[in-house]
Amino acid sequence: MASIEWALGAFADFMWGPQLVVLLVGGGLFFMIHSRLRQFRYMKHAVDLLLGRYDSGDAAGDISHFRALATALAGTIGLGNITSVALAITLGGPGAVFWMWVTAVVGTSTKFYTASLAVMYRGQDDKGKLQGGPMYVIREALGRKWMPLAGLFAVAGMFGTLPVFQINQLVQIVRDVIGIPAGLASADDHFGFDLVLGLLLAAGMFAIIIGKIQRISAWTARLVPLMVLFYFVITGWLLFRYAAQIPATFALIFRDAFSGEAVAGGAIGAVILIGVQRGVFSNEAGLGTESLAHGAAKTSEPVREGLVAMLGPMIDTLIVCTCTALAILVTGVWQEDAVGVTLTSLAYEQAFPGFGSWLVLLMVVVLGATTVLTYSYYGGKCMAFLFGTEREKYYVWAYVALITVGAVASLEAVVSLFDGAYATMAIPTMLSTLVLAPRVRAAAKDYFARLDGGKFGKQEIARKDSRKR
Numbered sequence: 001m002a003s004i005e006w007a008l009g010a011f012a013d014f015m016w017g018p019q020l021v022v023l024l025v026g027g028g029l030f031f032m033i034h035s036r037l038r039q040f041r042y043m044k045h046a047v048d049l050l051l052g053r054y055d056s057g058d059a060a061g062d063i064s065h066f067r068a069l070a071t072a073l074a075g076t077i078g079l080g081n082i083t084s085v086a087l088a089i090t091l092g093g094p095g096a097v098f099w100m101w102v103t104a105v106v107g108t109s110t111k112f113y114t115a116s117l118a119v120m121y122r123g124q125d126d127k128g129k130l131q132g133g134p135m136y137v138i139r140e141a142l143g144r145k146w147m148p149l150a151g152l153f154a155v156a157g158m159f160g161t162l163p164v165f166q167i168n169q170l171v172q173i174v175r176d177v178i179g180i181p182a183g184l185a186s187a188d189d190h191f192g193f194d195l196v197l198g199l200l201l202a203a204g205m206f207a208i209i210i211g212k213i214q215r216i217s218a219w220t221a222r223l224v225p226l227m228v229l230f231y232f233v234i235t236g237w238l239l240f241r242y243a244a245q246i247p248a249t250f251a252l253i254f255r256d257a258f259s260g261e262a263v264a265g266g267a268i269g270a271v272i273l274i275g276v277q278r279g280v281f282s283n284e285a286g287l288g289t290e291s292l293a294h295g296a297a298k299t300s301e302p303v304r305e306g307l308v309a310m311l312g313p314m315i316d317t318l319i320v321c322t323c324t325a326l327a328i329l330v331t332g333v334w335q336e337d338a339v340g341v342t343l344t345s346l347a348y349e350q351a352f353p354g355f356g357s358w359l360v361l362l363m364v365v366v367l368g369a370t371t372v373l374t375y376s377y378y379g380g381k382c383m384a385f386l387f388g389t390e391r392e393k394y395y396v397w398a399y400v401a402l403i404t405v406g407a408v409a410s411l412e413a414v415v416s417l418f419d420g421a422y423a424t425m426a427i428p429t430m431l432s433t434l435v436l437a438p439r440v441r442a443a444a445k446d447y448f449a450r451l452d453g454g455k456f457g458k459q460e461i462a463r464k465d466s467r468k469r
Helices: 002-015 018-035 038-050 065-074 079-092 095-120 134-142 144-160 164-179 191-209 212-241 243-257 268-283 289-294 302-309 311-330 341-351 356-387 389-408 411-452 461-468
Strands: none
Touching: 002 411, 018 095, 018 268, 018 411, 038 065, 038 095, 038 302, 038 311, 038 411, 065 212, 065 289, 065 302, 065 311, 079 095, 079 164, 079 268, 079 311, 079 341, 079 356, 095 134, 095 243, 095 268, 095 289, 095 302, 095 311, 095 411, 134 144, 134 356, 134 411, 144 289, 144 356, 144 411, 164 191, 164 341, 164 356, 164 389, 164 411, 191 356, 191 389, 212 243, 212 311, 212 341, 212 356, 243 268, 243 311, 268 311, 268 411, 289 302, 289 356, 302 311, 302 411, 311 341, 341 356, 356 389
């Protein structure tokens, strides 16, 4: 086991060099400049799209704009926002939160480009069904000479979307809150408890996963908004109770972001790297996984899905992750020895003695489960691209089996596996998007001109509004 952890750690360290930070953050800055920030002027239109005011039942695709975003957010709002923030602060100090914000700001433009391309260049699988995602974008838009990059994304996507991290953290908090207090497990001996819980989770997840994107999106569309609202309520109350510490906490974040005082040796480079790593894990901007969900949206206008997708980093990193970070920092628990989801649980338990950890448990169970469901869809699409849709079922079986593995695996090995796979996915996604960026800008210019001119069909809200005027 120690050798596996070392190998995975070495792989993650190798992939997450400075060049990848430049590719993700620098690429996002390029997209912001390249687009001239035009898409940000249509935020109201993006919300209208999300509310279904422009939905068309006869458009290609499987799910609505709202369900596409809900599915994508299910893969990001969850343990990525509860655990990743805690890991960022533990490893990189409060300053890492600032660099998570940076990934979100530039990530809005990255998602606008990647999601637009996911619809613009949907391709057919071996059964003739339209599919979206970076591998299809590369195949359809760039041709055969770029196919190795498409294959690289699909292989990395199969590993990067495995359920082991989410299940690992979900089991950890259930053990901390229920298992140990009830005498069903101990801090030193919990393998049996973790294994049984992993088996139960595997059975429950399988019942939903076999329903594919329609059933998965239906569940995420119901659960994600409710949990986000619940999260805002309890976190808002926590921050209200610690309101006096909030200004000093923001000052600490900004100061540490450029000093690295909380990292051994004061290495500011380490703070930036950890912040970007965990920020990307939180919002997935530049990875391409979210494009697998957005590529399934029912629309004939690629730019529409780009506008919807850019709301994701704003919600999951700028809002949700910031709330988590403030909760951990204002309560002072970030200086404890706990790591991962346990650290977040300590913050809420300190604010709400006796039941705070139960509140986090509820969020982790629901959001962790929706993330696992979404990732099963992502990984299955990657499997089908490489080996055909008939073999996708084998991935589902392996995926469910790995839910049990994730329950008993070590956190260090799991984090390293995800970091390495995520870094690998970012390379083909960002390179192909940079090459195809002019096509997105041209499509956006055309779409916004038609929107402003009220030239859509009669069923479109824009045309109705123009008639009223």
